[in-house]
Amino acid sequence: MADELRIAVIGLGHWGPNHVRVFNQCRGSRVVVGADPDERRRNWVLAQSSDLEVVSEAEHALERPDVDAVVIATPTRTHHALAKAALEAGKHVLLEKPMCSTVEEAEELVNLARTTDRALVHGHVFVYNCGIEFVREHAVRGEFGAIQYVYATRTNLGPIRYDVDVVQDLATHELAIFDYLFGELPTWVAANGSRVLGTAREDVAFVALEYGSGILAHVHVSWLDPQKTRRLTLVGDRRMVVWNDVDPSEPVRLYDKGVKEEPYYDSFGEFKFALRDADVLIPKIELREPLRRQAEAFVKRVVEGTPTRSEAESGLRVMRCLDAIETSLVSDGRRCPVPR
Ligand SMILES: NC(=O)c1ccc[n+]([C@@H]2O[C@H](COP(=O)([O-])OP(=O)(O)OC[C@H]3O[C@@H](n4cnc5c(N)ncnc54)[C@H](O)[C@@H]3O)[C@@H](O)[C@H]2O)c1
Numbered sequence: 010m011a012d013e014l015r016i017a018v019i020g021l022g023h024w025g026p027n028h029v030r031v032f033n034q035c036r037g038s039r040v041v042v043g044a045d046p047d048e049r050r051r052n053w054v055l056a057q058s059s060d061l062e063v064v065s066e067a068e069h070a071l072e073r074p075d076v077d078a079v080v081i082a083t084p085t086r087t088h089h090a091l092a093k094a095a096l097e098a099g100k101h102v103l104l105e106k107p108m109c110s111t112v113e114e115a116e117e118l119v120n121l122a123r124t125t126d127r128a129l130v131h132g133h134v135f136v137y138n139c140g141i142e143f144v145r146e147h148a149v150r151g152e153f154g155a156i157q158y159v160y161a162t163r164t165n166l167g168p169i170r171y172d173v174d175v176v177q178d179l180a181t182h183e184l185a186i187f188d189y190l191f192g193e194l195p196t197w198v199a200a201n202g203s204r205v206l207g208t209a210r211e212d213v214a215f216v217a218l219e220y221g222s223g224i225l226a227h228v229h230v231s232w233l234d235p236q237k238t239r240r241l242t243l244v245g246d247r248r249m250v251v252w253n254d255v256d257p258s259e260p261v262r263l264y265d266k267g268v269k270e271e272p273y274y275d276s277f278g279e280f281k282f283a284l285r286d287a288d289v290l291i292p293k294i295e296l297r298e299p300l301r302r303q304a305e306a307f308v309k310r311v312v313e314g315t316p317t318r319s320e321a322e323s324g325l326r327v328m329r330c331l332d333a334i335e336t337s338l339v340s341d342g343r344r345c346p347v348p349r
Contacts, residue, residue, distance in 0.1 A: 014038040014308050017070035017100075019091055020083035021045035021054045021063070023168070024105065028080045029058060031304040038078075038308045044070040067091055071098045078128075078311055081105055086172045089114040096121045096129070101311045103303075105132035107173060107181045107331060108324045115328040119321040128310045130317050131324035133185035137302040139294050140252045140260035144243060145190055147263075153245025154267075160227040161186070161241040164234035174210035176200065176334050179230040184327045186241065189318060191220050194326050199344045200337040205233055216334055263290040 016032050018025050021043050032038045043054050044067045051063040064070055071079065071094055078101040081091050089109045095102050096118070108131055109115045122129035135141055147153060161183045170178050187195070195218035202211030212233055218226040239254035249264040265287035306317040333345040 012037075014311055015041045015075055015077050016080060017042045017044065017073070017076045017078075018080045018082060019044045019067045019070060019095075020081060020087075020105075021050040022047070022082070025050075025080070025082035026054050026057060027300055028082055028103075028304070029054060029061070031298070031301040032080070032308075033058060034301060035304050035308055037312065038304065041076060042070045042073060068094070071095055071100065076100060078103065078307070082132075084170075084172045085177065086110055089118065092118050092129070093121060096125050096127050099125065099127065101128040101130075101307075103130045103132065103307050104324070106134075106185070106327075107177045108328050110172075112325075112328050112332045115325050119325050122321050128307070129321040129324070130307050130310060131185075131319040131321070131327075132303070133182070133189075133319040133323070133327070134299045134303050135182045135186050136189040136318040137299040137306065138254065139296050139299075140254065141186055141189070141241075143261050143292065143294055144241070144250055144252055147250065148190055148243070148245075152248060153243060153250060154247030155245060156224050157244045157246055158225045158227075159187070159190075159241065159243045160229075162229045162238045164229065164231040165237040166234060167232055169206070169212065169232050171208075174202070174214070174335075174338075175212050175230045175232050176202065176214045176216065176338070177331055178232075180214065180216055180228050180334070181327060181331065183228040183230075183241075184330045185319065185323070187218070187220070187226060188323050188326050190243075191224070193221055194329060194347045194349065195220050195226065197344045197346050198330060198333045198337055199342050200334045201342040202338050211338060214334075214338070216337075218330070257296060259291050260294055260296065261292055263292060265290070 018028050029040045032040050040061050042062045044064045045051050046065050079095040080103045082105045092102050092104050163179045198218045200216040202214035206212050213231040216228045241252040243250050251262045267285045268282050271281055271283050309315045310317045329347055333347045337345045
């Protein structure tokens with residue numbers, strides 16, 4: 010490998026050019042080629058950064074011996090074939106979310122990455138979000154006490170996708186965040202959705218999950234909402250926390266609030282509980298662009314072998330959750346176990 014990690018970005022649509030930008034900003038990597046069959050997208054990227062080559066066929070980028078690693082930012086239905094070809098060509102891969110269309114495809118890629126000894130990292134960009142990192146570090150240190158429940162909302166008006174439903178598109182982020190927080194699969198999921206636009210895919214969904222020690226979680230995702238919301242609330246028996254990604258001035262609020270049972274009480278009902286309603290803290294969090302942090306982690310993974318927060322195995326766990334959620338969606342919200 011040369012001094013710099015040489016990268017190919019496959020797919021130059023809405024998201025791919027962001028990868029071109031951050032990998033060119035990272036110390037230790039440079040994008041040498043971009044691929045997209047759409048000439049307008051190739052020309053658009055060339056107008057932003059003229060020092061890379063653009064090609065129409067992904068194969069032309071994959072066969073270049075000077076390419077060390079490949080970022081795949083194409084529609085989900087193409088992920089498996091492109092990632093497989095890249096790994097077989099000996100390239101390290103950063104694969105956008107959701108990983109693939111099926112668990113079987115994901116398993117094949119994880120095994121292939123193992124046998125070819127190549128990095129397979131997932132575009133679970135929110136595990137590199139500084140606010141989420143803050144919540145996780147505090148959870149691990151026990152600052153919230155025992156976690157009692159957690160819920161998250163991710164809604165907006167579009168963008169509407171055509172090869173995945175809203176769960177695969179948006180809830181993938183929450184599943185990756187929960188995986189980062191809990192480090193394990195939920196035991197079961199139950200999901201209800203609606204096809205408000207009359208297409209073959211859910212555009213609104215409500216998903217319940219239960220994690221190992223009885224922690225109830227909930228996710229609401231929608232492409233049809235008047236408001237852009239990206240919020241997570243975690244309630245612990247010592248403190249509570251809210252992450253709000255659309256407010257960069259206050260991404261996290263810590264609530265020193267809780268409820269505890271009175272040791273002695275004279276009456277029934279709510280009087281046996283004492284409310285603790287103390288301070289609200291807005292911690293100072295230095296925000297850095299999550300996509301740039303993800304790119305830096307990928308470069309470190311390839312060059313030094315340092316594991317990332319979005320390794321192949323976590324991608325596979327997220328795919329197993331997605332698969333169980335899809336089963337529940339077509340079974341009237343039945344509780345579905347998540348296979349280990
Ligand atoms: N991590 C995130 O926060 C995030 C955000 C947006 C999108 N994404 C993911 O990135 C991927 C792309 O999303 P997008 O919004 O850019 O979609 P998009 O439709 O805007 O762009 C996809 C591009 O891929 C190109 N393409 C299709 N097949 C190709 C092939 N075989 N070889 C090369 N190029 C090909 C298309 O011509 C198009 O320009 C999706 O998997 C999406 O879920 C992730």
